[in-house]
Amino acid sequence: MELRSTGSRLRFLLADLLTKLDGLSEEKQFFESIETIKGEITEILQLKLLLKKNYKQDQLENLDFTLNLLAKQIQEKFDNIIEAKKQEMTDVSKQIKNLQNSKNLAFYR
Numbered sequence: 001m002e003l004r005s006t007g008s009r010l011r012f013l014l015a016d017l018l019t020k021l022d023g024l025s026e027e028k029q030f031f032e033s034i035e036t037i038k039g040e041i042t043e044i045l046q047l048k049l050l051l052k053k054n055y056k057q058d059q060l061e062n063l064d065f066t067l068n069l070l071a072k073q074i075q076e077k078f079d080n081i082i083e084a085k086k087q088e089m090t091d092v093s094k095q096i097k098n099l100q101n102s103k104n105l106a107f108y109r
Contacts, residue, residue: 003055007063010047013040014070021077 017040024030051060 003051003059003063006047006051007067010044010051011064011067011070013044013047014067014074016040017044018070018074018077021074021081024081 017037020033020037020040024033051063
């Protein structure tokens with residue numbers, strides 16, 4: 001496998017993954033898209049291993065600066081998604097607790 005073509009494929013997959021992560025705003029969309037995203041991540045990891053196996057570190061460092069930039073952006077997107085989901089869970093937990101408190105107050109009246 002040629003270094004440049006593998007690098008181009010990797011760049012495409014990373015950019016596509018970043019675009020898909022940008023689109024994950026609704027709960028329904030999230031669960032529908034997660035399988036596709038997992039498949040792309042698997043392919044990205046396979047390409048990464050293939051490159052590490054077949055090329056020297058200095059060759060890989062010169063491959064493409066945008067690959068590192070895209071990878072960092074993807075990591076930030078995942079971190080933001082995780083943080084947003086944690087916040088949603090906290091909010092739902094608070095709402096459930098408030099409902100339980102209201103139920104208890106109504107019961108004691």
